[in-house]
Amino acid sequence: MYQSIEIIYHIIITISLIALLLNTFRNHFKFKVLSTSPLPSYLKPLISILVPARNEESCIKECIESLCQIEYPHIEIIVLDDNSTDATGQILHDLQSIYPHKLTIIKGTVLPNNWVGKPYACFQLAKKAKGDYLLFTDADTKHHPLSLDATIQHAIEQSYDVLSIIPKQSVVHFWEQVTVPFIHLLYMSYMPNDLLYKTKHSIFTAANGQALLFKTSFYHAIGGHQAVFNSIAEDIDLGIITKQHNGKLGMISAGNLISCRMYKNRKEVFEGFSKNSFATLRFDTGMLLVFISHLFFTYILPFFLLPYYISTSHVFFISVITFQIGCILLLRLSIARFFGNPWYHMFLQPLTAASFIVLSINSAIWFMRKKGTTWKGRSYTMLQKSV
Incomplete structure (x- = not known):
């Protein structure tokens, strides 16, 4: 027996x-990787790059400087200081004086009852945006000058309503190396990449909120971040809503053009993944x-x-x-x-x-x-x- x-x-x-x-x-064959061939100038719509930032003093400067050096003619960069209690606000103020024509800083309002912080920050950012596309990206990301051109080219060519962009995950300390690459395992081994856009079933849904691109018209049609106001895993929920509204959802690797260091020590690893896992x-x-x-x-x-x-x-x-x-x-x-x-x-x-x-x-x-x-x-x- x-x-x-x-x-x-x-x-x-x-x-x-x-x-x-x-x-x-x-x-390995289905998962697309961003290329750097430029778009023709007439195919370059206005892009709103939207960055929610709360207590990001250790990384916000590198992120915003990389965004301000992007080689793309039609962009607006809007950063929301989400009532930070560290030096984030002062760093953003200093950066705005360096990039006055590229960078807009707004102050977040008080978090309403039942809202989660990131969805509310993104909700406020979207209200200020004027672009044809909205790129929500985290404050701990760094962007290559050609990253936006490549992202928009791929989104337009594939007619995506929502494009989830996977940065290179920078891992330094031991527990980062143990835990963070698990995300890659989920994307590569458990999710047939082409089924993200070939089927509308929500079980074939994946999204990464570190860099998430929306057609502005589609974003507002599905209710934007207001539709996921109380979600800890708002990126996945937005992916599910995209499929519920018959939108085309895609995912692409941008490790050669965008990087992100999610967590910087064991405490952040423990709290960050504990925050998201059950959700x-x-x-x-x-x-x-x-x-x-x-x-x-x-x-x-x-x-x-x-x-x-x-x-x-x-x-x-x-x-x-x-x-x-x-x-x-x-x-x-x-x-x-x-x-x-x-x-x-x-x-x-x-x-x-x-x-x-x-x-x-x-x-x-x-x-x-x-x-x-x-x-x-x-x-x-x-x-x-x-x-």
């Missing part, structure tokens, strides 16, 4: 890993259990079973488990190469999986205890599924 269960387990895990590998290899799972306990079980049985248990099988000299199971571990390492290696991460990240996958088990459980505990989540000095206790 035990051996039958063991065989069934290995069949399921082996098939799962092969499927993940095949989808990853498929996405990404739609606050669904069943999905949480499936998610953490999948991570454990697929990416962690094989590494513990290998020494056990070696000790029992069971050649068949040694071969099976070695194949599974090889698939796991190859999976992470191929993703690391695609997104420009170090090759040795492939050895971190068991720890990555263990980390997200802990982070997801902690995220659920925060929600279930009504503690909510804390981010950038604000506490949110009204978390709920927005769409």
